[in-house]
Amino acid sequence: MSARNRELLALVPVAVLVTAGFAAVFITRSNEVTDLSLTYGGYFLALCVAAHIFLRIRLPHADPYLFPLCALLAAIGLVVIYRIDDGLAFDQASVFVLGLVLFCVTIVALRDYHVLERYRYLIATAGILLLIGPFITRNETNGAYLSVDLGPISFQPAELAKICIVIFLASYLAEKREMLSVAARRVVGLTIPPLKHFGPLLVVWGAAMLMLVFIRDLGSSLMFFGAFLALLYVATRRFSYVLVGLAMFALGAYVLGTQIPHVHERFDIWLDPFAPNGPAGAGQIQQSLFAQADGGLFGQGLGESLLKLPGPFAPDCQQPFPECGSILPAPHTDFIFAVITMELGLFGACGVILIYALIAARGFKTAVMAPDGFSKLLAAGLTAIFALQAFVIIGGVTKVIPLTGVTLPFVSFGGSSVVANMILLALLLLVSDRARRPRPDRASELGELGR
Amino acid sequence: MDTEPIAVALKFGFLAVLYLFLFWVSRSALRELRRTSAPAPEATGFHATAGPGGRSAATDASLVAVHGGGLSPGDRYDLFGGLSIGRSTEADVRIEDRFASSIHARLYSRGASYFVEDMGSTNGTFLNGTALEGEAELADLDQIKIGDTEMRFELELPGDG
Numbered sequence: 001m002s003a004r005n006r007e008l009l010a011l012v013p014v015a016v017l018v019t020a021g022f023a024a025v026f027i028t029r030s031n032e033v034t035d036l037s038l039t040y041g042g043y044f045l046a047l048c049v050a051a052h053i054f055l056r057i058r059l060p061h062a063d064p065y066l067f068p069l070c071a072l073l074a075a076i077g078l079v080v081i082y083r084i085d086d087g088l089a090f091d092q093a094s095v096f097v098l099g100l101v102l103f104c105v106t107i108v109a110l111r112d113y114h115v116l117e118r119y120r121y122l123i124a125t126a127g128i129l130l131l132i133g134p135f136i137t138r139n140e141t142n143g144a145y146l147s148v149d150l151g152p153i154s155f156q157p158a159e160l161a162k163i164c165i166v167i168f169l170a171s172y173l174a175e176k177r178e179m180l181s182v183a184a185r186r187v188v189g190l191t192i193p194p195l196k197h198f199g200p201l202l203v204v205w206g207a208a209m210l211m212l213v214f215i216r217d218l219g220s221s222l223m224f225f226g227a228f229l230a231l232l233y234v235a236t237r238r239f240s241y242v243l244v245g246l247a248m249f250a251l252g253a254y255v256l257g258t259q260i261p262h263v264h265e266r267f268d269i270w271l272d273p274f275a276p277n278g279p280a281g282a283g284q285i286q287q288s289l290f291a292q293a294d295g296g297l298f299g300q301g302l303g304e305s306l307l308k309l310p311g312p313f314a315p316d317c318q319q320p321f322p323e324c325g326s327i328l329p330a331p332h333t334d335f336i337f338a339v340i341t342m343e344l345g346l347f348g349a350c351g352v353i354l355i356y357a358l359i360a361a362r363g364f365k366t367a368v369m370a371p372d373g374f375s376k377l378l379a380a381g382l383t384a385i386f387a388l389q390a391f392v393i394i395g396g397v398t399k400v401i402p403l404t405g406v407t408l409p410f411v412s413f414g415g416s417s418v419v420a421n422m423i424l425l426a427l428l429l430l431v432s433d434r435a436r437r438p439r440p441d442r443a444s445e446l447g448e449l450g451r
Numbered sequence: 452m453d454t455e456p457i458a459v460a461l462k463f464g465f466l467a468v469l470y471l472f473l474f475w476v477s478r479s480a481l482r483e484l485r486r487t488s489a490p491a492p493e494a495t496g497f498h499a500t501a502g503p504g505g506r507s508a509a510t511d512a513s514l515v516a517v518h519g520g521g522l523s524p525g526d527r528y529d530l531f532g533g534l535s536i537g538r539s540t541e542a543d544v545r546i547e548d549r550f551a552s553s554i555h556a557r558l559y560s561r562g563a564s565y566f567v568e569d570m571g572s573t574n575g576t577f578l579n580g581t582a583l584e585g586e587a588e589l590a591d592l593d594q595i596k597i598g599d600t601e602m603r604f605e606l607e608l609p610g611d612g
Contacts (some may be wrong), residue, residue, distance in 0.1 A: 006479070013472040017465060023463040026551045072472070114478050290580065301462040344466065351469045358476055366481070 004056045004065040010068035015045035021079030028303030058431035069359050077411035083303050095415045099332035099422035106426035113430050119170040127164030135214045159420035162385050170377035177235035209252045219392040219404020230384035272403035284329045292341040299345030330412040334405045337397045360387040369435040379431045468557040520546030520600030533559030550574045551597025
């Protein structure tokens with residue numbers, strides 16, 4: 001079976017799931033079975049098939065599972081958002097159409113993605129500007145600087161910035177990695193690179209710390225720094241760099257964390273969310289934990305759980321959510337994973353984590369197969385930052401790490417998140433197509449693969 | 452109409468389809484992994500490989516063992532990404548030579564050229580018989596001597612292989 005036929009086949013269960021999900025929500029809502037869910041499933045399938053046909057023409061050799069896995073995440077996201085609020089689901093669906101258009105534009109415009117290497121400093125500058133944008137415009141949300149208002153549209157620049165930063169790091173490390181990987185000295189079992197080569201590591205570490213100061217967001221800086229360390233490890237094969245980097249990050253985060261009240265408060269909540277007289281923000285994580293516990297093994301069923309209370313939940317509710325009677329804060333964005341756990345249970349939640357794990361596996365496989373250094377690092381970096389983002393928000397909601405407001409890729413409501421992740425997926429598929437294209441000397445091996 | 456059984460069926464059906472799908476994807480991924488295990492001894496093909504006569508795909512220059520150092524004559528080391536030579540286990544090319552330092556010298560590329568650099572060794576690195584000071588550019592078939600170990604630098608010209 002060819003790669004594209006596999007992809008088409010994989011889209012079938014996705015369509016089945018989206019239909020079943022909508023049907024379940026309809027049944028709970030109106031206590032009757034309607035064929036409307038079939039219509040919704042049909043629309044979703046039509047969009048996916050359109051994208052699939054586009055891929056069939058432009059990237060015939062790309063990885064067959066990346067797109068269906070992402071579509072599955074989008075499907076689960078749509079169902080859950082629809083369950084929360086119809087209007088939001090309509091907005092999200094429209095954003096997906098826009099995202100798919102940009103997905104196609106990226107694939108057409110960057111047919112040879114190596115041009116990105118040429119503009120790396122420009123891309124890096126754009127990325128940094130995007131990151132500090134919210135700080136410049138002084139747009140504060142819950143004590144962190146996360147979004148920029150452009151007229152009626154508010155967007156989260158960190159989502160796009162992550163792609164820019166990964167492109168820059170990939171092209172930089174592809175060129176400089178031999179300088180970093182040639183061994184120097186061994187001290188107490190650790191390989192210490194010559195001091196002059198520590199420069200870039202220190203610069204990026206400094207940038208991550210600055211991010212922590214300016215954006216006041218531990219999760220995002222962890223996400224960016226983690227992706228950097230992953231890339232550094234892929235480029236140099238020196239695990240000691242990762243250890244040193246992590247130690248430096250932990251130290252810096254600890255020192256800064258005690259200085260910046262917002263970060264400090266998040267940390268306190270994480271340590272003990274049920275502390276009497278604890279910080280006011282602790283209610284978020286408390287509700288999230290209760291909601292997840294409510295899910296049990298198999299969940300309450302889609303649409304069955306108690307998500308809204310009659311009457312206002314908190315009179316001074318600051319969440320920009322249509323109904324403030326919501327039991328969970330921001331159930332459609334940051335806490336969507338808690339809603340999934342509540343309605344689909346432990347098994348559903350683990351399923352979602354498995355989807356992310358499989359996407360990461362496909363991404364790293366792409367990196368392994370990629371023909372040149374930049375492609376390898378680009379695929380590895382994009383995969384790493386995608387997986388880390390999922391880790392940061394799932395970890396935050398389940399109280400594994402201090403909570404940070406990043407979106408759950410492809411699932412959360414949010415235009416910039418969907419658009420940025422679509423572009424990320426397009427780049428991964430571009431690398432994948434180049435990597436899996438049969439070459440004369442590898443024809444026999446790939447012939448076997450296609451069987 | 453009582454929709455309760457349908458709701459329950461949908462709830463478990465959703466999870467069942469989800470897991471079957473994930474199982475299918477991971478099974479094909481595993482199968483693919485087994486099939487592609489053959490080509491590169493070092494999976495990424497990214498770092499220098501030291502297999503006997505082994506050349507990885509991206510090579511365009513290599514270091515060939517001539518004699519001594521516990522290397523079999525004719526061994527090739529891919530210079531893609533640079534490599535270090537020395538007595539320690541940390542060196543990319545490990546030589547058993549009592550005159551060699553733990554990291555004795557390194558070879559790397561800058562732009563289109565390859566260079567050899569002495570890493571402050573005790574007994575020095577010799578390029579075509581003359582002691583090396585700092586770094587020097589390498590030409591095709593240059594001889595590199597460390598202690599009693601001799602090696603040769605080979606450029607692969609286009610169309611060579």
